[in-house]
Amino acid sequence: MANFVxxxxxxxxxxADAMRxxxxxxxxxxxxxxxxxxxxxxxxxxxxxxxKDHPCYSEEAHHYxxxxxVAVAPACNIQCHYCNRKYDCANESxxxxxxEKLTPEQALRKVVTVANEVPQLSVLGIAGPGDACYDWQKTxxxxxxxxKQIPDIKLCISTNGLALPDHxxxxxxxxxxxxxxxxxxIDPEIGAKIYPWIFYxxxxxxxxxxxQILHQRQMQGLEMLTARGILTKINSVMxxxxxxxxxxxxxxxxxxxxxxxxxxxxxISDPAHGTHYGLTGQRGPKHRELKALQDACAGGANLMRHxxxxxxxxxxxxxxxxxxxxxxxQLPDAVTYDASxxxxxxAVVARERRDHVAAKQDAAMTLGAADSDASILVAIxxxxxxxxNQHFGHAKEFQIYEASSAGVTFVGHRKLDDAYCQGGFxxxxxxxxxxxxxxxxxxSKIGDCPKQELDTAGIRVSxxxxxxxxxxxxxxxxxxxxxxAPQALRA
Amino acid sequence: MxxxxxxxxxxxxxxACEFECPNGAISMKRSMYVIDAVKCTQCEGHYETPQCAxxxxxxxxxxxx
Numbered sequence: 001m002a003n004f005v006x007x008x009x010x011x012x013x014x015x016a017d018a019m020r021x022x023x024x025x026x027x028x029x030x031x032x033x034x035x036x037x038x039x040x041x042x043x044x045x046x047x048x049x050x051x052k053d054h055p056c057y058s059e060e061a062h063h064y065x066x067x068x069x070v071a072v073a074p075a076c077n078i079q080c081h082y083c084n085r086k087y088d089c090a091n092e093s094x095x096x097x098x099x100e101k102l103t104p105e106q107a108l109r110k111v112v113t114v115a116n117e118v119p120q121l122s123v124l125g126i127a128g129p130g131d132a133c134y135d136w137q138k139t140x141x142x143x144x145x146x147x148k149q150i151p152d153i154k155l156c157i158s159t160n161g162l163a164l165p166d167h168x169x170x171x172x173x174x175x176x177x178x179x180x181x182x183x184x185x186i187d188p189e190i191g192a193k194i195y196p197w198i199f200y201x202x203x204x205x206x207x208x209x210x211x212q213i214l215h216q217r218q219m220q221g222l223e224m225l226t227a228r229g230i231l232t233k234i235n236s237v238m239x240x241x242x243x244x245x246x247x248x249x250x251x252x253x254x255x256x257x258x259x260x261x262x263x264x265x266x267x268i269s270d271p272a273h274g275t276h277y278g279l280t281g282q283r284g285p286k287h288r289e290l291k292a293l294q295d296a297c298a299g300g301a302n303l304m305r306h307x308x309x310x311x312x313x314x315x316x317x318x319x320x321x322x323x324x325x326x327x328x329x330q331l332p333d334a335v336t337y338d339a340s341x342x343x344x345x346x347a348v349v350a351r352e353r354r355d356h357v358a359a360k361q362d363a364a365m366t367l368g369a370a371d372s373d374a375s376i377l378v379a380i381x382x383x384x385x386x387x388x389n390q391h392f393g394h395a396k397e398f399q400i401y402e403a404s405s406a407g408v409t410f411v412g413h414r415k416l417d418d419a420y421c422q423g424g425f426x427x428x429x430x431x432x433x434x435x436x437x438x439x440x441x442x443x444s445k446i447g448d449c450p451k452q453e454l455d456t457a458g459i460r461v462s463x464x465x466x467x468x469x470x471x472x473x474x475x476x477x478x479x480x481x482x483x484x485a486p487q488a489l490r491a
Numbered sequence: 492m493x494x495x496x497x498x499x500x501x502x503x504x505x506x507a508c509e510f511e512c513p514n515g516a517i518s519m520k521r522s523m524y525v526i527d528a529v530k531c532t533q534c535e536g537h538y539e540t541p542q543c544a545x546x547x548x549x550x551x552x553x554x555x556x
Binding site: 086 | 501503504505506507510511538539540542545546548549
């Protein structure tokens with residue numbers, strides 16, 4: 001079996017062919033993150049062209065393209081019960097957490113350095129750690145500096161929406177094409193259980209009044225973005241017992257107002273994070289609760305299931321974070337943008353995507369021919385490129401696909417608290433719990449020992465299809481198990 | 492007139508107070524925010540409540556000196 005090729009190998013080759021070879025064997029480390037699962041076939045071409053390189057807006061793109069966040073906007077105008085503004089840790093991966101704040105000039109230096117070293121980079125986002133629209137001068141200065149140097153980088157922001165209506169015209173002027181609003185409620189009574197206070201028009205508001213204002217501003221901001229043709233993603237934090245039953249109504253409402261994508265994320269709640277919810281024992285949803293809600297909302301706005309809930313200073317493909325490679329002390333004092341690697345990579349991805357589309361079509365035909373009602377869940381170990389290319393023991397998370405005779409659909413990802421290699425799973429059985437409802441795990445390679453442990457737990461695992469496209473392998477497996485002849489596999 | 496001060500140990504250095512202050516009394520000194528007591532008016536004549544204390548995410552961090 002081939003040795004594992006690290007992501008570095010993607011950076012070394014200079015010819016497009018060599019890069020493509022590297023993508024096949026290792027590829028961008030992805031996993032699910034934020035985005036629509038709609039592909040080129042499901043969207044108007046003009047919309048597809050706007051999202052096809054954005055890993056958060058397109059599930060397909062997240063296999064190939066990387067985003068980076070720069071933490072230039074630390075100030076916030078609201079308090080949320082799931083956020084602790086004091087917390088700051090290099091080992092934490094969740095929204096709002098950063099290790100160092102940057103000035104717009106420092107952010108420029110960081111973006112150019114990353115663009116020179118990470119060819120997958122396509123998107124620059126500002127997601128705090130406070131609020132990008134409230135801390136507006138720093139957000140604006142950063143976008144202005146970066147877009148002068150790297151004109152083709154996509155700019156995007158994430159905001160709570162309170163200050164959004166004040167800046168929509170400037171966002172449109174700066175060609176910010178993607179805006180995420182976190183909307184957890186459309187009923188201020190529910191909002192009052194999530195937001196203790198807001199700061200608006202030079203005053204602090206609390207209780208019901210705070211959520212009434214916030215709701216009104218969020219809806220206004222969304223409508224203004226829609227009117228200007230800016231693509232919006234709505235992030236909602238699913239908080240069991242608070243807004244879990246309410247998010248279907250949120251989905252309906254934001255879709256009505258033109259939201260492109262709805263991303264329902266699980267509450268991350270741990271007493272060690274020092275958040276109000278963490279300290280008061282508010283739990284997050286279970287995998288199946290989240291999936292049930294996402295399934296119930298699937299007919300509304302496009303539903304994103306690949307969100308990784310990344311840090312406000314994340315760098316890299318969704319599901320990986322290379323932020324620690326690009327801290328201020330590691331950046332060169334002066335750096336000049338070199339477009340060649342990003343351009344070469346784009347040419348590679350264009351070819352790879354044509355192959356992948358064909359492979360998916362074959363997979364759909366194979367499944368369509370299967371005479372079965374079975375619907376199965378498959379967990380994939382992948383480092384990106386849409387392929388099964390990760391060793392079981394290296395997986396920190398799995399991408400989850402649902403397969404039936406109707407087709408293969410990406411339905412989400414599951415993180416492991418500790419990868420098998422680091423923590424083992426004999427004692428706390430974290431791995432078993434994570435995979436308990438999965439029909440089969442597909443990886444590029446697995447050792448005998450973990451395989452036996454999974455067998456004992458009743459979880460099937462296979463490394464029969466290393467480096468194969470995910471859809472091809474799943475359809476082949478499905479056809480074999482449920483009695484249809486597979487189409488030829490594509491390399 | 493009394494001025495406000497910032498309790499360093501609790502400050503997150505988010506900087507919201509710096510741009511909300513109507514008197515330009517708040518600035519970064521040696522990586523911490525400091526309120527210039529001479530310039531601080533507790534926002535009297537500008538707003539109902541001191542802006543630094545109203546926007547600060549940490550309780551009891553922008554307080555009367």
